[in-house]
Amino acid sequence: MKRKRVVVLGATGSIGESALKVAHDIPDRMEIVGLAANSNAKKLAVAANKTRAEAVCLVDESKLDALKTALEYQPKILLGEAGLKEIACLDNADMVLVAIVGTAGLRPALAAIEAGKDLAVASKEILVMAGEAVTEAAQKARVKILPVDSEHNAIFQCLQSGSNPASSRPDVRRIILTASGGPFRQTPGRDFDSITVEQALKHPTWNMGPKITIDSATLFNKGLEMIEAHWLFGVEMKRVEVVVHPQSIVHSMVEFTDGSTLAQLSYSDMCFPIQYAVTWPDRVPNSLPPLDFSKLSRLEFSTPRYGDFPALNLARRAGETGGTLPAVMNAANEIAVAAFLNRKCRFPQIWHLVERVMERHETVAHPDLDAILRADQWAREEGTKFVKSLNR
Ligand code: NAD
Ligand code: MG
Numbered sequence: 001m002k003r004k005r006v007v008v009l010g011a012t013g014s015i016g017e018s019a020l021k022v023a024h025d026i027p028d029r030m031e032i033v034g035l036a037a038n039s040n041a042k043k044l045a046v047a048a049n050k051t052r053a054e055a056v057c058l059v060d061e062s063k064l065d066a067l068k069t070a071l072e073y074q075p076k077i078l079l080g081e082a083g084l085k086e087i088a089c090l091d092n093a094d095m096v097l098v099a100i101v102g103t104a105g106l107r108p109a110l111a112a113i114e115a116g117k118d119l120a121v122a123s124k125e126i127l128v129m130a131g132e133a134v135t136e137a138a139q140k141a142r143v144k145i146l147p148v149d150s151e152h153n154a155i156f157q158c159l160q161s162g163s164n165p166a167s168s169r170p171d172v173r174r175i176i177l178t179a180s181g182g183p184f185r186q187t188p189g190r191d192f193d194s195i196t197v198e199q200a201l202k203h204p205t206w207n208m209g210p211k212i213t214i215d216s217a218t219l220f221n222k223g224l225e226m227i228e229a230h231w232l233f234g235v236e237m238k239r240v241e242v243v244v245h246p247q248s249i250v251h252s253m254v255e256f257t258d259g260s261t262l263a264q265l266s267y268s269d270m271c272f273p274i275q276y277a278v279t280w281p282d283r284v285p286n287s288l289p290p291l292d293f294s295k296l297s298r299l300e301f302s303t304p305r306y307g308d309f310p311a312l313n314l315a316r317r318a319g320e321t322g323g324t325l326p327a328v329m330n331a332a333n334e335i336a337v338a339a340f341l342n343r344k345c346r347f348p349q350i351w352h353l354v355e356r357v358m359e360r361h362e363t364v365a366h367p368d369l370d371a372i373l374r375a376d377q378w379a380r381e382e383g384t385k386f387v388k389s390l391n392r
Contacts, residue, residue: 004029006097006120006278007034007087008032009088009097013037018270019099019274025275032051033053033055034053036083036088038100041063042067044067049073052073052075054092055078058079061080081104088109095117095120095278096112098123101211103331105123105125105126106129113137113143116141118143119143120146121146122149122274124224125334128228128330129372131227149228150251150268151225154251154264155229156232156276157276171257173257174240176242178243179243180206180245182216183217185246189308193347197343201213206248214350217347220354222315223329226242243301243304245299245301249299250264251273265291269288271288314329314354323364324363327376330379331375331379331383333354335379336354339383357386361375
């Protein structure tokens with residue numbers, strides 16, 4: 001069995017850290033050959049020193065000296081956005097793990113596909129923004145897209161879907177995404193206005209980067225994941241549903257036309273889905289703890305509070321409308337989350353902003369990549385105006 005040579009984009013983040021753990025855990029199956037990060041030169045160097053990756057990339061060129069000082073060997077050093085694309089096409093790589101927060105991973109992901117690399121995708125934002133472009137490019141280049149997001153990795157496992165992510169599945173009746181419900185699962189809607197950044201950053205079951213943690217609190221994360229599932233598995237939006245499952249043990253489920261449902265279960269640790277994306281279609285032993293059923297007292301499921309968490313219906317609307325609207329929703333959400341984290345808007349204003357920008361957008365059907373990028377930029381500008389109007 002072949003050892004997979006992997007480039008990690010977003011190596012200093014939460015997913016990046018888990019990827020390093022997986023590589024350390026299954027060295028016969030995973031080797032890290034490239035590491036890229038935005039600006040944390042020191043952390044990138046520590047990761048490189050540990051893995052001895054042949055190439056590293058730092059997007060923030062001003063930190064080059066810090067990177068060089070901290071490196072204990074001499075990898076190839078790439079810089080800036082051009083460097084990011086270059087490392088995504090590294091000759092020696094079989095697979096690129098896209099774990100950059102937001103949409104900055106889109107261009108390197110497309111470059112990697114063109115260079116014939118399989119893609120392991122954690123960055124759901126790029127699939128929401130440009131799902132059609134990414135899945136079509138992958139089909140054309142005959143490369144695989146392996147989902148890393150835990151829910152989609154679970155669905156991938158339940159579907160045993162093989163290598164054709166965009167193929168439609170007539171035997172699937174529903175895809176059921178599980179959602180922890182986030183820190184405000186039981187908070188009454190009338191208290192949302194006073195939610196603080198610190199409260200929203202305390203996720204009950206997962207330890208993740210700040211953007212996705214806020215998305216999990218508003219449930220925009222699950223909204224983005226609905227659209228992500230639509231593109232990854234070729235299933236219409238109306239067959240993608242959400243169920244709240246506070247324990248985060250069942251990572252998602254697939255209901256088939258014969259009424260049978262398959263689920264995937266494990267503890268909530270991103271090393272599970274990362275490993276499966278890398279070793280697929282094989283399963284290999286590791287040091288991760290299996291479930292201890294004597295300690296799992298219960299698994300609960302309930303319907304989301306759609307009225308209190310409008311993100312789910314906004315995402316459904318965006319996904320069903322299609323065209324440029326999902327890119328607009330995603331970009332507006334990024335602006336809103338940044339504003340909330342910078343204490344420039346209150347918690348419910350995150351979805352107020354997103355809804356307002358979506359309502360003002362004139363959707364372009366079947367957009368090419370340029371049209372998507374224009375819509376993304378437009379939504380960021382509209383969102384920023386909205387934030388400014390709040391702080392006047
Ligand atoms: P994080 O904030 O912890 O890390 C972000 C990483 O992206 C860092 O390495 C940073 O250097 C890099 N980065 C940021 N901007 C960049 C840019 N312009 N160019 C290049 N690199 C850049 O985020 P995370 O929690 O690891 O999440 C990463 C992605 O994975 C997100 O899209 C998120 O939705 C997805 N995801 C994360 C988890 C999780 O458990 N953390 C689970 C599922 C999906
Ligand atoms: Mg997820």
